[in-house]
Amino acid sequence: MKWPTIIVAFFAVSLMSSAVLAQETWRPQQRAAQAQPQAATERSEAEVIVLHALNDGKGIDPKIGKMPQLKQPPFSAYSSYRLLHRGRVNLVKGKDATLVLPNKGKVVLQLKSVSKTKKGKRFVLATRIDKANGSKFFRGEFKAKPRNIFFVAGERHGKGILVVGIRVTTQ
């Protein structure tokens, strides 16, 4: 075997060894990066408010607090909003968190993942609303910034509709 051949073979073996070593060096960093969001999800929860929208001209219930969205379309289709329920559910990744609605329907939330973007954390939340008879009313998946509310509205309740507001919070 000639010298150039030996040198090339030695170079190749060295390169492979370096690549394997480099992988091993980065692996703990990868594990740490993956573990960080998991730790964040353990302390997540969702605030759920349930409003009853009616057209009885009574205005917005003061218990609801500051919520300027209710004066704008499409909410402005109803003249009054009454707070029916305000509660919190713990969010554990991959597990359902259920809240029973005043009409015996259910709101089921499941935290799918938490991602960290340049603009901060994003919580991917699967949301399911079932009617009292168990039939499906709504299925959706949202990617939410913490402390920002979103609404699912429209389910008939009495002479009006239910408006469900969901806000992810972290402790």
Added chain:
Amino acid sequence: MTDETGTIPADAAGTDFGDDGLLMRLYDGELEGDELALAQGLVEDDQNAQDKIASMAMVGSFLRECVDADERGDVIADAVMARIEAGAHENIDDGAEPDPPTEAMPNVRLGAKSSANDNARAIFAVAGLAAAVAFGMFFWGGSPTSSGPVAEAPDPLPTQPAAEVAFRDQWSSASAEPPQSEIEEYEPTVEVASVDFGSKSGSVFYVPSGEPGEATTVVWVSDLEEEEEL
């Protein structure tokens, strides 16, 4: 050419084209009974029929010889290739100078001369392959940029979902058309990844939240089933 029983009448059994099939079947040994007797009688009486049978035999033997010659050609080719390989190994083992090139066997000489470099080529090929694998492991297997799908995942959702059109339509129906720049200032704080209204209809609205530049996501479902029940 045939009567009601399907046989060829004797008066029509001349040496015309229709009898060729009968003669071919006779030559192949496929005839029986009346057809066999008819064909045999035809061959005995008609010189043309006898000639045709003879020509069929000649063509058959010619074809068989062609097939045999083809098979022999393969055997010869195999023998030649074996001899070429044997000659190449003899040259290596003896350490003798290779034969001068001839037009008849150019590959023998090339094979004998290049065989000494085969090991080097193989080593270079293996080394190149190893280097490629190493680079592949380095860049795709262990790169930190590919290790953080949670931390660095690209935003899979469009910044302006299609449902924003609904918001725009709703806005325009509720009040005067806002300036284009005013709509684009709002960014939804909650993005809709997917919605399933089932058999119902629904819309996604982005309502100004009161905070500058931020819009609240509102999914509005038309609960028509309940309306019908009421």
